[in-house]
Amino acid sequence: MLMFVCKQGQPIRLKGFDMNHPATHAQGKPQAIARIRRQYPYNNVVMIGDGITDQEAVEATGGADIFICYGGVVERQNVASRSDWFVRSYDDLMRCLKRYKVAMVGSGAWACAAVRMVAQSTAEAAQSPASCFEPEVTMWVHEEKHSGRNLTEYINEHHENPVYLPGASLGENLIANNDLIETVRGADLIIFCAPHQFMHGICKQLAAAKVVNRGAKAISLTKGMRVRAEGPQLISQMVSRILGIDCSVLMGANIAGDIAREELSEAVIAYTSRDAGVLWQQLFQRPYFAINLLADVPGAEMCGTLKNIVAVGAGMGDGLGIGPNSKASILRQGLSEMRQFCKYISPSVRDDTFFESCGVADVIASCYGGRNRRVAEAWCQRRMAGDQLVSFDDLEKEMLNGQKLQGVLTSDEVQEILEARGWELNFPLFTTINRIIHGEVPPDMILRC
Template identity: 25%
Template structure:
């Protein structure tokens, strides 16, 4: 049995805590909100983020980060991308021993254009962990919290660290594979949120399955183009953290990014959408980051560029679709060569 601190008590952090508790680990779930910690500890519920799940009594919620990480053997970071640096700075002061360090956050920082593992490496000293492990894959928290079958991937440049994470999480409901391609695993998990926004926009506009299928397929080509240019292994995008995560996020109302896109397609402005969602929609910040990266890497990403126009330049979604449909002729296999 391990002692694990999960930092971030949103839907995904809570769901992962349930998996760990099912595996008989000592689980400390950290939140900065006292009322949320009290609800978890007293009622075994987290109504705002995971209302249908009952939280095992073996999970203890903390608001004091130092207490939450005291003597733990593993730390799981599940906070929004924009909070990664701040939480790592707090963690640097709170941790007193070396841990297995896992993050399950899907995003890219639009200011530094860094992946989450790169931000962690910049903020935390080497003495506190061997190597960052990334946990990603097609995994709605709502289903994980109810112990419905789910399969994910863990990735690290140090395979022994990935295997430690695999051992922590794997059980009969939650199957975990390993993959050494950290860049591909992180980019697949982050970039699919952009395409999920697009899928929601398409449905919000009233377009059918043909349009959404094309969007997902061409979106995968964009993800693979950018990922390959940044050093990812192309085949990673044909796996769980690529096409697997893309399918689940683009086709389900569980997906915040899909729901946000759907409202945008219905004509609601971004500010109203984000206020209505009440939770972080990672795809919005990631769209801006990926758009900048596409320019930096000189990689063509027309869907991402179109969604950037909708989100940040007030373009009408239908106008963007019309522009995408009237682009110059292309040969499909030129793009598919990135993932074959």
């Protein structure tokens, strides 16, 4: 670097060169670019400058991909004429940076707590001209009435979802829309967080409308799976297959209400493309929401799905009035069967995934604080009190005000796989929970499996 001592703004004396700086020797700039490429996962590197060595850094092997000549300080015709683009203003440069448009598909408790974080991030990023996110975020709402009016209208007026996440401000830059197609149209980053039983219909609708951008990226926050004749299909696989786009997942010990209150929580983003993982991390990470990146989509997603069955089992145990030792044995056996199921379905699932927030931490959070646990506890208490007619469907309606239980459905889906493959004996806890749900064995069998 040239170093000047300035007096009243005028350069008066050359002090010397920093001889270690890559820009002070031949081929230094291409070398610096090569170093940047090694350090970061960028696909394209753009060189911006006004000197001939800046322009030459594009021509060197491993150098930048394109050259923008900046004429805001000095205009050099020989450099400008060899540039890919010539600008005189910094604002022109900033305007051409890609800004991702974000859409959320879902508007339940977790969808709202998650989109609240996203809207915080995009609003904050908008303060910088170099932000890569559009500040406005759209959210698809499965329409219903609230106090005699459309929930969507209420959310847009009050910036709050009073049905699914009361008391949490979602942000003025969050725009609710009851039209799924219009919500997703033109989005670059699509977040899926609808209950898993609705995800196939949602994907089919989006595919039929041909509304998803070819280069769009998706992330699924949905915990659940679909069972087909050939076996299980994870939601991320469904999104990728039906919509033809990359799909990461965000999974963890994430009770929606606690995160909306900004209590410290952790999650993992599991990715197939690291670039996508880094981008999603930028969008979701908040001072109270720490994210680890993980290259294990099936492991993280199956953990998030299967722990809902374990939470139903833990709730049954609570309903029976068991103490901490017995409850811990349900959690331990549950985690062990989760791991076994993951390995049977996808042998490449990593062991360390089970020690991440999506593994043991989500088992603990859900088995102590989740909806599956709470409803299963009530169901068990009613059964033990002699009410043989009470069903999970009834209690879901009675206790959850429109929120959806995932554990009971998931238990049926997993059981279908265990039966089809003759694996029931290897999964005594999962199988017993399913039999208790269907009244084939009494609730206290949970302690004898």
